[in-house]
Amino acid sequence: MADPSSYRPKPGQIPDSPGVYKFRDEHRRVIYVGKAKSLRQRLANYFQDLSGLHPRTRTMVTTAASVEWTVVSTEVEALQLEYSWIKEFDPRFNVKYRDDKSYPYLAVTLNEEFPRVQVMRGAKKKGVRYFGPYGHAWAIRETVDLMLRVFPVRTCSAGVFKNAARSGRPCLLGYIGKCSAPCVGRVTPEEHRELADDFCDFMAGRTGTYIRRLEKDMTAAAEEMEYERAARLRDDVEALRRAMEKSAVVLADATDADLIAVAEDELEAAVQIFHVRGGRVRGQRGWVTDKVENVDTSGLVEHALQQLYGEETGDSVPKEVLVPALPEDPEAVSQWLAGRRGSQVSLRIPQRGDKKDLMATVQRNAQQALGLHKTKRASDLTTRSRALEEIAEALGLDTAPLRIECFDISHLQGDDVVASMVVFEDGLARKGEYRRFQIKGFEGQDDVRSMHEVISRRFRRYLHEKERTGEWEEGPAATGPVPPAPAVDGPAPTGPVPAVPDQDAGAEPREDDGRPKRFAYPPQLLVVDGGQPQVAAAKRALDELGIDDIAVCGLAKRLEEVWLPDDDDPVVLPRSSEGLYLLQRVRDEAHRFAITYQRAKRAKRIRASPLDAVAGLGETRKQALIKHFGSVKKLRQATIDEICEVPGIGRRTAESVAVALAAAAPATPAVNTATGEIIEEDDGGSTT
Numbered sequence: 078m079a080d081p082s083s084y085r086p087k088p089g090q091i092p093d094s095p096g097v098y099k100f101r102d103e104h105r106r107v108i109y110v111g112k113a114k115s116l117r118q119r120l121a122n123y124f125q126d127l128s129g130l131h132p133r134t135r136t137m138v139t140t141a142a143s144v145e146w147t148v149v150s151t152e153v154e155a156l157q158l159e160y161s162w163i164k165e166f167d168p169r170f171n172v173k174y175r176d177d178k179s180y181p182y183l184a185v186t187l188n189e190e191f192p193r194v195q196v197m198r199g200a201k202k203k204g205v206r207y208f209g210p211y212g213h214a215w216a217i218r219e220t221v222d223l224m225l226r227v228f229p230v231r232t233c234s235a236g237v238f239k240n241a242a243r244s245g246r247p248c249l250l251g252y253i254g255k256c257s258a259p260c261v262g263r264v265t266p267e268e269h270r271e272l273a274d275d276f277c278d279f280m281a282g283r284t285g286t287y288i289r290r291l292e293k294d295m296t297a298a299a300e301e302m303e304y305e306r307a308a309r310l311r312d313d314v315e316a317l318r319r320a321m322e323k324s325a326v327v328l329a330d331a332t333d334a335d336l337i338a339v340a341e342d343e344l345e346a347a348v349q350i351f352h353v354r355g356g357r358v359r360g361q362r363g364w365v366t367d368k369v370e371n372v373d374t375s376g377l378v379e380h381a382l383q384q385l386y387g388e389e390t391g392d393s394v395p396k397e398v399l400v401p402a403l404p405e406d407p408e409a410v411s412q413w414l415a416g417r418r419g420s421q422v423s424l425r426i427p428q429r430g431d432k433k434d435l436m437a438t439v440q441r442n443a444q445q446a447l448g449l450h451k452t453k454r455a456s457d458l459t460t461r462s463r464a465l466e467e468i469a470e471a472l473g474l475d476t477a478p479l480r481i482e483c484f485d486i487s488h489l490q491g492d493d494v495v496a497s498m499v500v501f502e503d504g505l506a507r508k509g510e511y512r513r514f515q516i517k518g519f520e521g522q523d524d525v526r527s528m529h530e531v532i533s534r535r536f537r538r539y540l541h542e543k544e545r546t547g548e549w550e551e552g553p554a555a556t557g558p559v560p561p562a563p564a565v566d567g568p569a570p571t572g573p574v575p576a577v578p579d580q581d582a583g584a585e586p587r588e589d590d591g592r593p594k595r596f597a598y599p600p601q602l603l604v605v606d607g608g609q610p611q612v613a614a615a616k617r618a619l620d621e622l623g624i625d626d627i628a629v630c631g632l633a634k635r636l637e638e639v640w641l642p643d644d645d646d647p648v649v650l651p652r653s654s655e656g657l658y659l660l661q662r663v664r665d666e667a668h669r670f671a672i673t674y675q676r677a678k679r680a681k682r683i684r685a686s687p688l689d690a691v692a693g694l695g696e697t698r699k700q701a702l703i704k705h706f707g708s709v710k711k712l713r714q715a716t717i718d719e720i721c722e723v724p725g726i727g728r729r730t731a732e733s734v735a736v737a738l739a740a741a742a743p744a745t746p747a748v749n750t751a752t753g754e755i756i757e758e759d760d761g762g763s764t765t
Contacts, residue, residue, distance in 0.1 A: 081138045085124045093117040096148040097158045099166070100141035107166035109137050109370070112155040114406065116146050131371040132638070132649050137170045152409035153416070160383045172346075172366050172380045182360075183208040183217045185230075185277055190266055191238070191259045192273035194221055194230045201388065208280045208359060225255040227291075227313040228276040231269065232256065279317070281354060281392065288317055332356055334397035335385070336427075336436055339377050340443035342665075343637050344368055344658060347447035348381045351439050354395075363446045367653060379404035386417050394418035399427045399436060451662070460655055461504030467656030468602070471648050472641065474628055478602035479503055483663045484535075484615070485606040486516075486527045487671035493678045494522070496531040497671035500600075501663050510598075513674045525610045532603070532618035539599055540622060599627060606664050608633040608640050608647075616642040632664045691730070691737045698725050702734070713738040 096116040100109040113119030123130075123138050130138065149155050163171055184197040188204025196217050201207060221232070231238065233248055233256070241247050241260040251258035259269045279287055295310035336351045345367055352360035364384070372380070378400045386394050394417045404410045407424055414422040427433040465477035481501045488494040494516040500507040518530045603619075605611045612631035619627060630648075631640040637657060638647035650657035688699045688709070705723045706712040712720070712734070720731035 081124050081127070081141070084141070084143045086120070086144065091117040091120050091146070092148055094148050095150070095152050095155045096146050097155050097162060098144060098146040099162065099168075100137065100170075101143045101145070102140055103142040105143075107162070107168050108141055109168050109170040110159055110162045110166065112152075112159040114152055114155075116148070120144065120146070133170075133368075133371045133652055136649075136652070137370070140170075152406055153412045156383070156409055156413045160387045163383070164387070170370050172368065172370055172372055172377065181217060183221065183280065185273055187270075187273065187277075191231050191269050194225075194232050194273075194276065206277050207393070208277075222255075223316045224276065224279070225250070226316045228272050228279070229255055229257040230273050230276050231259060233260075280359075288314055291317070332397060332432075333395045334399055334432070335395050336399045336432075336439045337378060337381055337385075338401055338436060338439040338443040339374055339381070340440065340447040341368070341374065341377065342447070342661070343634070344652065344661060345447065345450070346377050347443050347450060348377065349439050349443040349446055350381075350385065351435070351442075352395075353435075361442075363443070365446065365450045374402040375404050378402055379410060382410060382414070386414060390417055391419060394422060396421070397423045397425075399425065399432060401426065401436070401440065461659070464504055464655035464659040467650070467654050468660065471639065471650055471654075471656060472602070472628060472630055474602070476601070478600070478628065480598065480600045481602045481604060481663055482535075482600040483604040483606065483667040484528065484531055485664070485667035485671040486524045486531070487668070487675040488522060489675065489679060493675050494527055495671060495675045495678060496527060497667050497674060498531070498535060499663065499667045499670055501659075501666075504659055506666060511670055513670070515678075524607065525614045528605055528607070528611045529614040529618045532605075532615045533622065536599075536619060536622050536624055540624075599624075602628045602630065604660060604663055604667075605629070605631045606634070606667055607631050608638070612640045612642055630660075632660050634664070637661065688734065688737065691733050694730065694734065698723075698730075701725060709738070 093115050095112075095114055097110065097112045098116060098120060099107050102108050111119070123134065123144075127135050127139070147158065149158060181196050181198050182201075184195055185206040185208075186193045186195070186204070187206050188202075197205070197207070225232070229250075232250065233241070237248060238260050241251075241258075245261055247256065247258035247261050247263075250256035251261070251263070257264045257269055257272060259266065264272075275287065291310050291314050295307050295314065298304075298307035298310060332353060333355065334353045336353065338349050340347045340349075345365065348364045348366075350362050351358055352362075364381070366377075366380075370376075382398070382400075382404070394414055396418075398414065403424070403426060411422055411424045414424065427436050462477075465479070468474070469477045479502060483499050483501075485497050486494065487497070496514040496516065498512040498514070500510040512535070514531050514534065516527045516530060519526060603615060605615050608631055612629060615631075616629050619625070619629065629642055632638075633640060633647070638649060639657075639660065640647050650660075688694060688702065701723055702712055702720070703709070706715060715735075717728065717731045717735050720726055720734055721728055726734075
């Protein structure tokens with residue numbers, strides 16, 4: 078590991094001007110490329126105290142052995158040079174988007190004497206007009222099949238074309254009217270190119286003018302009593318309309334735009350792009366990347382723009398690009414895009430209307446793409462095994478932690494404090510063994526104290542199960558009676574618990590009736606969501622119970638650092654580590670499960686009504702009472718005789734309702750913070 082001070086440039090040596098810089102390692106390989114408005118200010122940030130750097134930046138500067146830079150005249154030139162160097166050197170610490178699939182395009186080979194329409198994948202070629210990308214090749218073929226009736230452009234390969242020209246007989250498409258048969262001279266090269274140009278204009282979104290022209294010709298043919306020609310033109314119009322229906326209108330103003338959305342977490346990011354031409358979605362594509370550098374959403378958007386338009390020119394760059402966040406220097410990026418297009422390009426964040434709604438759709442696609450990528454990654458057995466081995470090595474464990482339990486605390490400003498316990502076995506979630514807890518030992522907000530309570534309760538239950546089944550061993554944990562285990566709210570309602578092999582006994586511990594025992598199976602690794610304080614609380618809870626054979630660690634969300642008990646410095650796993658990815662997934666699942674339970678508890682509390690305390694009063698009669706009186710407040714003011722007037726309510730039930738409402742203190746009135754008005758109750762105990 079290199080010391081950045083060993084290659085730090087001398088003061089005043091770095092120019093205060095725009096430029097692009099390269100970090101190289103000891104083998105002279107370029108490991109990072111960046112750009113800056115001011116090289117002096119930007120590079121100074123890399124040579125500060127290592128403790129103040131982001132872990133990813135710290136890894137990069139300690140891997141590097143030298144830095145060099147190139148001065149340019151403008152920020153636009155810096156953007157262009159940065160893109161060129163990233164493509165040339167492929168630096169390991171730069172964000173590099175990778176296609177999650179090889180997308181097919183509809184291509185028209187305008188660089189040939191007789192242009193051909195075909196499906197193409199891979200790198201784009203000069204002189205070829207591309208449309209798309211499409212999600213599936215069959216979608217292209219359906220569109221082409223409809224349009225060949227109107228634009229009978231050549232679709233055959235070079236070999237088929239030459240054979241037809243040599244024999245003087247066209248292929249089947251030429252006989253059925255879906256090819257103009259330039260191979261046998263039915264049309265001249267100029268006429269065939271005109272057909273190809275019309276095909277490209279229609280695909281580019283200029284559909285209305287062409288359809289209106291065909292309808293005009295159809296009307297003229299009918300007036301001249303050329304009914305066969307009019308019928309042909311009618312069928313052509315219908316075919317074009319069916320082709321247009323393949324892509325629904327999403328922007329009513331016939332906009333040409335690309336919409337870019339980003340979904341990200343601490344380790345990875347997914348980008349989705351919708352290509353809208355003439356107000357219709359003409360293509361969609363997506364990328365996934367590892368976040369190997371310290372980059373925010375703005376940086377991810379800038380990298381995506383470079384990847385998307387770095388090799389494009391002309392109409393391939395749309396007039397409008399809509400993004401979720403503007404790059405650090407939007408003016409320079411807009412100028413760069415305008416240079417690629419040859420005219421002005423608008424780069425902005427949609428604020429309202431159809432474009433904002435469509436951006437939300439693109440964002441959902443990005444979230445789904447990221448989730449699908451993570452699911453595929455997590456389902457791979459080899460990857461899971463490597464992740465467990467990396468965790469064991471990083472934490473100094475004797476064996477891979479085949480069972481991991483993770484705990485998280487959730488609350489809303491100190492109210493409805495709950496905790497979650499999730500279980501992963503062999504790198505996969507065991508949802509049947511998830512547990513959730515209410516914090517009962519105290520009131521208020523104290524995550525550290527809450528964590529201590531939850532860990533204590535969980536492992537008291539573990540010791541209690543061992544003692545009850547006769548598995549108790551003499552030792553530190555058996556020096557005194559095991560205290561009774563506090564109640565737990567219960568398992569996640571996910572159905573029956575599947576069997577899991579027990580490595581010690583050969584079968585999962587089970588009750589006498591065959592059901593799996595709760596809390597009877599200890600983890601090899603206990604993970605808490607948090608840093609040093611939460612880890613210390615969990616370790617203290619285990620020590621108090623005399624348990625010393627369970628490893629403990631915490632995962633701090635801000636920098637994804639792994640904390641161990643009694644260590645002053647965290648364990649920083651490599652950003653590309655599968656072990657870090659697994660720990661993050663475990664932590665995120667615990668957080669999801671905890672916050673879901675906390676929200677459910679809060680919703681139940683908000684919906685609570687004083688009528689819930691009346692024994693024997695079901696939901697139907699509660700609703701009848703509220704409907705009759707209008708609100709709980711008016712019901713509380715009613716007499717017993719008035720309550721008896723409600724159908725289905727007898728005198729004894731009415732007396733119970735009156736007693737329950739009298740015993741329940743009136744809820745504190747809600748206040749509209751905008752107007753200062755007190756909001757009256759109008760339903761079964763809640764305020765609106």
